[in-house]
Amino acid sequence: MITENDLQSRVEITPINGSEIEINMGPHHPSTHGVIRFILFLDGEIVVRAVADVGYLHRSIEKIAENLPYPMFMPYTDRVDYVAAINCNLGYALAVESLAGLEVPERATWLRMIGAELNRINSHLIAVGALAMDVGATTPFVHAIREREYILDLLEILTGTRMNNNYVRFGGVCQDVPEDFFKKTEKFLDHFVLFLGEFNRLLTTNKIFLERLINVGILTGDQALGFSFSGPNLRASGVGHDLRRIDPYCFYSDMEFSVPVGSGVKGTTGDSFDRFIVRIDEMLESVKILRQIMSKIKEGPIQSKIPRKIVLPAGESYHRSEAPRGELGFHIVSDGKSNMPYRIKIRTGSFAAMTSLSELFKGMMVADVVAYFASLDVVAPEVDR
Amino acid sequence: MIIYLKNIWETYATVFEGMAITFSYLLQRPITVQYPDRMKESVPETLPEKYRGRLMVDTELCTACGLCAKACPIDVIEMKGGRAEGKKGLRLIYFNIYHGKCMYCNLCVEACPAEDGEEDEHHTAIYFKKNFEGSSYTLNGLVEQFIPPDEARRRLKESEEIAAKRAAAAAETTKNSEAKQESDKPKDGGDV
Numbered sequence: 001m002i003t004e005n006d007l008q009s010r011v012e013i014t015p016i017n018g019s020e021i022e023i024n025m026g027p028h029h030p031s032t033h034g035v036i037r038f039i040l041f042l043d044g045e046i047v048v049r050a051v052a053d054v055g056y057l058h059r060s061i062e063k064i065a066e067n068l069p070y071p072m073f074m075p076y077t078d079r080v081d082y083v084a085a086i087n088c089n090l091g092y093a094l095a096v097e098s099l100a101g102l103e104v105p106e107r108a109t110w111l112r113m114i115g116a117e118l119n120r121i122n123s124h125l126i127a128v129g130a131l132a133m134d135v136g137a138t139t140p141f142v143h144a145i146r147e148r149e150y151i152l153d154l155l156e157i158l159t160g161t162r163m164n165n166n167y168v169r170f171g172g173v174c175q176d177v178p179e180d181f182f183k184k185t186e187k188f189l190d191h192f193v194l195f196l197g198e199f200n201r202l203l204t205t206n207k208i209f210l211e212r213l214i215n216v217g218i219l220t221g222d223q224a225l226g227f228s229f230s231g232p233n234l235r236a237s238g239v240g241h242d243l244r245r246i247d248p249y250c251f252y253s254d255m256e257f258s259v260p261v262g263s264g265v266k267g268t269t270g271d272s273f274d275r276f277i278v279r280i281d282e283m284l285e286s287v288k289i290l291r292q293i294m295s296k297i298k299e300g301p302i303q304s305k306i307p308r309k310i311v312l313p314a315g316e317s318y319h320r321s322e323a324p325r326g327e328l329g330f331h332i333v334s335d336g337k338s339n340m341p342y343r344i345k346i347r348t349g350s351f352a353a354m355t356s357l358s359e360l361f362k363g364m365m366v367a368d369v370v371a372y373f374a375s376l377d378v379v380a381p382e383v384d385r
Numbered sequence: 386m387i388i389y390l391k392n393i394w395e396t397y398a399t400v401f402e403g404m405a406i407t408f409s410y411l412l413q414r415p416i417t418v419q420y421p422d423r424m425k426e427s428v429p430e431t432l433p434e435k436y437r438g439r440l441m442v443d444t445e446l447c448t449a450c451g452l453c454a455k456a457c458p459i460d461v462i463e464m465k466g467g468r469a470e471g472k473k474g475l476r477l478i479y480f481n482i483y484h485g486k487c488m489y490c491n492l493c494v495e496a497c498p499a500e501d502g503e504e505d506e507h508h509t510a511i512y513f514k515k516n517f518e519g520s521s522y523t524l525n526g527l528v529e530q531f532i533p534p535d536e537a538r539r540r541l542k543e544s545e546e547i548a549a550k551r552a553a554a555a556a557e558t559t560k561n562s563e564a565k566q567e568s569d570k571p572k573d574g575g576d577v
Binding site: 146174175178206 | 392395396398399400402403406407416432433434435436437456457458488489490491492495513
């Protein structure tokens with residue numbers, strides 16, 4: 001039986017005398033979830049070198065921001081990460097509000113949190129479902145997509161659209177919800193907890209699935225920090241770093257939830273299975289948060305008075321929030337004169353995840369490349385923006 | 386050896402557990418629906434109240450203020466307002482919506498100041514219909530002209546005539562006032 005160490009040593013021993021094969025994985029590959037390309041240099045079935053090629057989905061969102069007034073840039077933040085649009089809306093709105101000093105009514109903040117947490121569950125469902133499909137299990141993906149469909153129905157009531165919601169506005173949210181939304185959400189949450197039990201029986205305990213993930217793509221905590229990982233990928237490596245806990249925004253400081261941390265339940269801390277199980281646990285935590293929000297939300301205004309023309313004071317600020325794929329930061333520079341930003345830089349979790357690839361792919365089997373990459377939950381538009 | 390057999394046993398046990406879950410779905414009612422011909426009720430009826438479907442404009446209600454066109458980040462709305470005979474304020478000359486570009490962001494609807502006071506189906510002048518089936522065979526089919534081109538041409542002509550009349554009237558009044566001022570002023574041969 002070949003162990004991990006054997007593979008590593010084999011790579012070092014094998015002389016590379018021009019016999020390595022160069023293959024392109026992507027840009028259109030089913031496991032890259034979007035348009036990402038890897039150039040893999042193979043020795044047999046083992047990757048010797050790898051280059052990650054990004055930029056195929058670049059839409060110059062940051063440049064567009066420089067030519068649009070602040071409120072009109074909001075729909076573009078949906079497109080930064082279309083799987084978790086409200087989280088991106090929220091990050092941008094918080095960044096501008098903190099600079100402009102705008103007030104947000106209480107109910108609007110609760111509604112924002114509902115949207116963000118529903119989006120988080122939605123996004124993690126896609127992550128675990130797509131991971132299952134990439135390693136060969138098709139049925140769990142369909143189950144995950146079915147559950148996501150229920151969430152999209154809820155988001156439709158909340159925001160009016162299923163995806164790319166453009167829900168958050170400066171100083172509030174764009175519309176209130178009818179009272180039966182909360183009943184429907186609670187019904188869904190009860191159903192969802194049962195579903196996760198079934199999903200675990202179907203997938204998480206499956207021996208073949210486990211064998212594909214355990215001890216594949218091990219990232220220690222130091223390594224993960226070195227690659228500037230954040231979010232679930234960092235927590236899977238054993239670092240309990242959650243911005244909702246250490247740098248709370250909205251009302252997350254009042255919420256009771258635990259931060260799931262990878263502990264190597266089946267193999268080593270920081271392997272692909274840890275990244276998978278952390279996301280499953282995080283969905284349960286989001287359910288807990290949603291239940292608390294639902295018990296605390298009260299009637300009230302959803303939009304505060306904001307100036308018609310928003311001009312930020314000259315200077316720059318960075319605001320970060322916890323998106324499903326890690327830290328989402330908006331760095332806004334304003335010249336203090338116009339109603340458009342001088343520069344906006346968006347920091348996303350997926351881009352940080354991409355930096356680890358060429359290092360981690362060395363010595364991996366081609367099949368493990370797919371498993372490791374899928375476990376990082378990279379969404380292509382978030383890499384390129 | 387024991388580990389080997391245990392692995393095989395675990396694999397079979399967990400695979401069959403998954404199979405059992407999959408099999409149980411065979412006995413449940415399917416969750417898929419046959420769209421569109423075998424739905425019990427039409428889809429727009431099942432949609433929530435504020436669903437963002439196709440963008441529409443109520444041309445009677447619209448005051449041609451142009452705030453929606455200004456609020457749109459991608460110039461979906463192309464519109465012009467002008468004066469009309471026997472109507473205070475502006476009237477639409479043309480109002481085109483490029484449905485192919487629209488990203489259903491709701492910014493134009495929030496900017497719209499014109500609202501109808503009706504209790505049921507209350508909406509602003511520009512609003513989202515619940516209809517979402519907007520496919521077209523041609524690119525031009527995605528451009529909706531809410532004022533027909535002939536009518537738009539007529540309205541443009543009318544507004545231009547009124548504008549010309551008003552300009553003439555304004556010129557008349559300024560001339561009169563200037564002449565008055567000139568007559569008030571002592572003549573110094575200045576050319577006005």
